Amino acid sequence: MGDIFPPESGAWRRLEYRAAAAAGSYGFEEIRTPLLEPVELFARGLGESSDIVQKEMFVFDAAGGKRLALRPEGTAGVVRACVEKKNCGKAGPLKYYYLGPMFRRERPQAGRRRQFHQFGTETLGTPHPAADAETVDLLTFFLSSAGVAEYDLALNSVGCRECRPAFQRALASFFRQRSDALCPHCRRRLTLNVLRILDCKNPSCRKEASGAPLITEHLCAGCQTHFSRVRNFLDLLAIPCRLEPRLVRGLDYYTRTVFEAFSPALGAQDAVAAGGRYDNLVESLGGEPSPAVGFSAGLERVLLAASLPPGYLSPPEGGVYLASLGDEAFRQNFILLSALRRAGIRAEIDFAGRSLKAQMRSADRFSARRVVIRGEDEIGRKAVRIKDLETGDEEEIPAAGALSVLTGKPAGK
Numbered sequence: 366m367g368d369i370f371p372p373e374s375g376a377w378r379r380l381e382y383r384a385a386a387a388a389g390s391y392g393f394e395e396i397r398t399p400l401l402e403p404v405e406l407f408a409r410g411l412g413e414s415s416d417i418v419q420k421e422m423f424v425f426d427a428a429g430g431k432r433l434a435l436r437p438e439g440t441a442g443v444v445r446a447c448v449e450k451k452n453c454g455k456a457g458p459l460k461y462y463y464l465g466p467m468f469r470r471e472r473p474q475a476g477r478r479r480q481f482h483q484f485g486t487e488t489l490g491t492p493h494p495a496a497d498a499e500t501v502d503l504l505t506f507f508l509s510s511a512g513v514a515e516y517d518l519a520l521n522s523v524g525c526r527e528c529r530p531a532f533q534r535a536l537a538s539f540f541r542q543r544s545d546a547l548c549p550h551c552r553r554r555l556t557l558n559v560l561r562i563l564d565c566k567n568p569s570c571r572k573e574a575s576g577a578p579l580i581t582e583h584l585c586a587g588c589q590t591h592f593s594r595v596r597n598f599l600d601l602l603a604i605p606c607r608l609e610p611r612l613v614r615g616l617d618y619y620t621r622t623v624f625e626a627f628s629p630a631l632g633a634q635d636a637v638a639a640g641g642r643y644d645n646l647v648e649s650l651g652g653e654p655s656p657a658v659g660f661s662a663g664l665e666r667v668l669l670a671a672s673l674p675p676g677y678l679s680p681p682e683g684g685v686y687l688a689s690l691g692d693e694a695f696r697q698n699f700i701l702l703s704a705l706r707r708a709g710i711r712a713e714i715d716f717a718g719r720s721l722k723a724q725m726r727s728a729d730r731f732s733a734r735r736v737v738i739r740g741e742d743e744i745g746r747k748a749v750r751i752k753d754l755e756t757g758d759e760e761e762i763p764a765a766g767a768l769s770v771l772t773g774k775p776a777g778k
């Protein structure tokens with residue numbers, strides 16, 4: 366886990382603002398759910414055999430024998446919240462976005478920490494393929510507005526409860542004949558969840574998987590139609606994506622559409638964002654059946670993949686520094702300081718009563734554009750001096766007019 370200091374924290378704030386703005390323009394509203402949830406929620410939602418549930422969750426014993434986990438992802442909590450509220454989009458789609466930390470106890474890798482941050486959306490209550498396309502459209506808009514210019518979008522369908530079992534059987538029999546070539550994990554996956562073998566990064570497993578049967582050859586008519594309609598909607602929006610018949614995603618809850626966005630800046634194996642449809646999750650978490658679709662983006666990775674414009678990480682510029690010589694000057698400056706700040710102007714003062722020269726150095730470090738200089742002479746003339754640090758110009762103005770000069774607004778407004 367890591368700390369985020371300025372100026373990086375400023376880049377984070379801007380990224381989160383862009384995420385919220387993008388989601389807002391697509392009609393998503395924010396939902397905030399607890400960081401802690403019962404362990405069973407993730408076991409039921411993500412699947413007992415998923416890597417996350419098997420080995421990556423931070424789990425705690427709470428009072429009363431409850432087992433809690435720090436949330437490893439956002440979707441299960443959002444669905445749990447909607448199920449508890451007895452509103453999962455039956456009366457019309459619910460559209461929520463979330464932004465916040467997630468926790469996984471995995472091996473640290475580039476751009477990945479054990480507390481990481483995700484932006485994601487969930488649309489509950491519609492089976493319509495346009496909802497899948499809308500989600501992908503928002504994801505691509507967010508990536509480009511965050512400065513990720515280059516990415517590769519992979520798309521697939523993982524079928525549904527009707528057609529996936531036959532595919533899983535075909536896959537299991539294919540890999541059983543090659544189990545000697547599989548890593549120990551994948552040998553366990555043969556019985557636990559054979560789809561995950563397609564996800565394995567082990568070179569030998571990847572080699573075997575390259576000849577495996579394809580889900581797209583086993584889709585039922587409903588899944589085929591849905592998939593082709595999703596692709597049509599993406600074509601309408603001219604969103605380029607690559608069909609990737611081996612893309613399965615690591616979680617049990619996905620049905621039909623799945624997608625991942627990869628950035629060349631991060632290497633081929635790690636997605637910067639991913640998502641898909643999860644038509645059975647609401648039901649399996651105790652709600653009325655409600656088809657749904659969503660995505661999440663890893664914000665650490667978005668920042669790594671983004672080509673940030675020059676100055677993106679530099680401290681804020683402009684603003685006013687108030688230099689005071691003497692206690693009375695400090696008191697009068699202190700009043701002006703608060704008024705400037707309340708007018709939205711970045712402003713700073715020296716508390717320590719140091720020399721003018723030292724205060725001018727502080728003004729520089731603060732990247733101030735202008736300095737207000739007030740000493741006993743100025744107080745005697747009911748004036749202040751204002752020095753423009755960019756041009757070097759200095760002028761004396763009446764103290765009563767300082768606020769309106771510095772804010773650029775006429776007095777009294």
Ligand SMILES: [Zn+2]
Nearest residue numbers: 525528585588
């Ligand atoms: Zn199907």
Ligand SMILES: [Zn+2]
Nearest residue numbers: 548551565570
């Ligand atoms: Zn493997």
